[in-house]
Amino acid sequence: MTDSKEIMFYLGIDFGTSGARAVVIDEHKSILTQQECSFDTAENWLEQWREALFFLLEAISIDIRPKITRIAINGTSGTVLLCDRAGYPITAPLLYNDRVPDPILERLSAIAPSDHVVQSASSSLAKLLYWEQENQLSKAAYFLHQADWLAFLLHGQLGVTDYHNALKLGYDVEQLSYPQWLQNQPSFSILPQVFAPGTAIKKILPDLVNQFHFPTNCEVCTGTTDSIAAFIASGANQPGEAVTSLGSTLVLKLLSETPIQDYQSGIYSHRFGNLWLTGGASNTGGAVLKSFFTDEELRELSTKINPTQPTNLDYYPLLKSGERFPINDPNLSPKLTPRPDDDVIFLQGLLESIARIEAQGYQKLRELGATPLQQVYTAGGGAKNEVWRRIREEYLQVSVIASPQTDAAYGTAKLALHSS
Numbered sequence: 409m410t411d412s413k414e415i416m417f418y419l420g421i422d423f424g425t426s427g428a429r430a431v432v433i434d435e436h437k438s439i440l441t442q443q444e445c446s447f448d449t450a451e452n453w454l455e456q457w458r459e460a461l462f463f464l465l466e467a468i469s470i471d472i473r474p475k476i477t478r479i480a481i482n483g484t485s486g487t488v489l490l491c492d493r494a495g496y497p498i499t500a501p502l503l504y505n506d507r508v509p510d511p512i513l514e515r516l517s518a519i520a521p522s523d524h525v526v527q528s529a530s531s532s533l534a535k536l537l538y539w540e541q542e543n544q545l546s547k548a549a550y551f552l553h554q555a556d557w558l559a560f561l562l563h564g565q566l567g568v569t570d571y572h573n574a575l576k577l578g579y580d581v582e583q584l585s586y587p588q589w590l591q592n593q594p595s596f597s598i599l600p601q602v603f604a605p606g607t608a609i610k611k612i613l614p615d616l617v618n619q620f621h622f623p624t625n626c627e628v629c630t631g632t633t634d635s636i637a638a639f640i641a642s643g644a645n646q647p648g649e650a651v652t653s654l655g656s657t658l659v660l661k662l663l664s665e666t667p668i669q670d671y672q673s674g675i676y677s678h679r680f681g682n683l684w685l686t687g688g689a690s691n692t693g694g695a696v697l698k699s700f701f702t703d704e705e706l707r708e709l710s711t712k713i714n715p716t717q718p719t720n721l722d723y724y725p726l727l728k729s730g731e732r733f734p735i736n737d738p739n740l741s742p743k744l745t746p747r748p749d750d751d752v753i754f755l756q757g758l759l760e761s762i763a764r765i766e767a768q769g770y771q772k773l774r775e776l777g778a779t780p781l782q783q784v785y786t787a788g789g790g791a792k793n794e795v796w797r798r799i800r801e802e803y804l805q806v807s808v809i810a811s812p813q814t815d816a817a818y819g820t821a822k823l824a825l826h827s828s
């Protein structure tokens with residue numbers, strides 16, 4: 409197989425909550441192919457991720473693969489694992505929504521600043537401390553994020569991450585270094601070295617060149633998180649532009665000239681070039697809708713909703729107690745009653761309530777000094793719901809448009825395209 413010097417394609421792979429997707433683009437950001445697969449069960453995650461990765465590579469046409477010169481992968485933010493010197497996982501991963509037991513929170517508050525984003529039972533650092541307490545670290549050589557480990561399967565390089573994934577581990581994205589309080593921890597030696605998202609790290613492994621016919625100069629880059637990938641996909645790039653991801657969870661990201669950090673409301677800021685992606689992730693979202701309705705029912709029932717007649721049902725849709733944003737309260741209870749007999753009205757109440765939480769989130773960002781909201785793009789499974797878009801426009805009082813591209817994998821392919 410000869411390497412192609414003229415034509416260069418870029419592959420982005422998104423590992424979301426319910427499945428994985430791959431998108432290949434050319435230098436003009438036009439999509440050449442899209443592939444996807446879903447995860448079958450909520451167990452054996454590492455095996456499922458590995459299989460999904462290689463399934464997606466195989467699914468990309470043999471005509472396209474030899475021209476892919478850069479690959480980047482995004483994962484869910486806060487999904488982490490421990491592995492040994494050879495990259496073999498020595499624990500099952502802890503997922504983005506897994507929570508550590510309460511005593512770990514006391515350890516966290518003893519070592520990290522009180523208003524830091526790591527002060528959460530689901531932060532990456534909380535998970536590291538949990539494993540430390542469980543005596544897992546003596547066998548571990550590397551603490552990695554999901555995206556780091558999947559990239560390792562392609563380039564063979566361990567101990568590397570990006571500063572989007574590393575934020576919830578405690579990496580200081582303003583100073584671009586690990587803070588001293590983290591460097592003082594005994595587990596510091598197993599933390600990954602941090603690069604800008606989309607940095608080319610290493611060429612793809614020779615075995616994979618042979619197996620999949622990638623060019624020998626194909627580089628694997630550092631990745632990002634799923635929500636930031638969806639933001640990049642949207643094309644939003646001006647302060648005041650925001651992307652709401654209506655996936656399993658509700659995630660808000662507003663591009664701001666100033667970073668915002670507020671523990672009480674679960675707000676934090678990712679570095680985004682010279683700007684800041686401010687926002688937070690709520691536990692409400694599509695997973696709650698899915699617990700009541702199939703996708704088909706959501707589509708059907710939504711067409712019967714009259715958005716000009718609000719229900720005034722005041723729900724707080726959660727699968728279980730605990731909220732992160734716009735109220736950071738691990739004990740906040742779900743509120744899903746009263747349930748009307750008519751499913752159309754019930755769904756409308758759920759959609760309105762999630763829209764209200766979204767509006768409260770943007771309002772909070774404004775109060776704390778973020779660049780005022782101008783326009784909202786929408787990504788994720790809920791983006792295709794037109795009646796929800798209209799309901800949300802009412803609550804947000806700015807225009808709400810479906811992202812021209814909503815696929816996180818497309819955003820990650822763009823990251824690979826712009827990589828250094």
Ligand SMILES: Nc1ncnc2c1ncn2[C@@H]1O[C@H](COP(=O)(O)OP(=O)(O)O)[C@@H](O)[C@H]1O
Binds near residue numbers: 424654694
């Ligand atoms: N028509 C619809 N209206 C609102 N939500 C929907 C609709 N169809 C699917 N969803 C929601 O989209 C979610 C899946 O979105 P997706 O972006 O694939 O999530 P993730 O990658 O976070 O798992 C599901 O939880 C489902 O409830």
Ligand SMILES: O=C(CO)[C@H](O)[C@H](O)COP(=O)(O)O
Binds near residue numbers: 485486633634635689
């Ligand atoms: O619910 C989540 C699944 O990944 C994350 O918490 C959400 O994506 C936000 O994380 P980040 O701001 O780091 O991208």
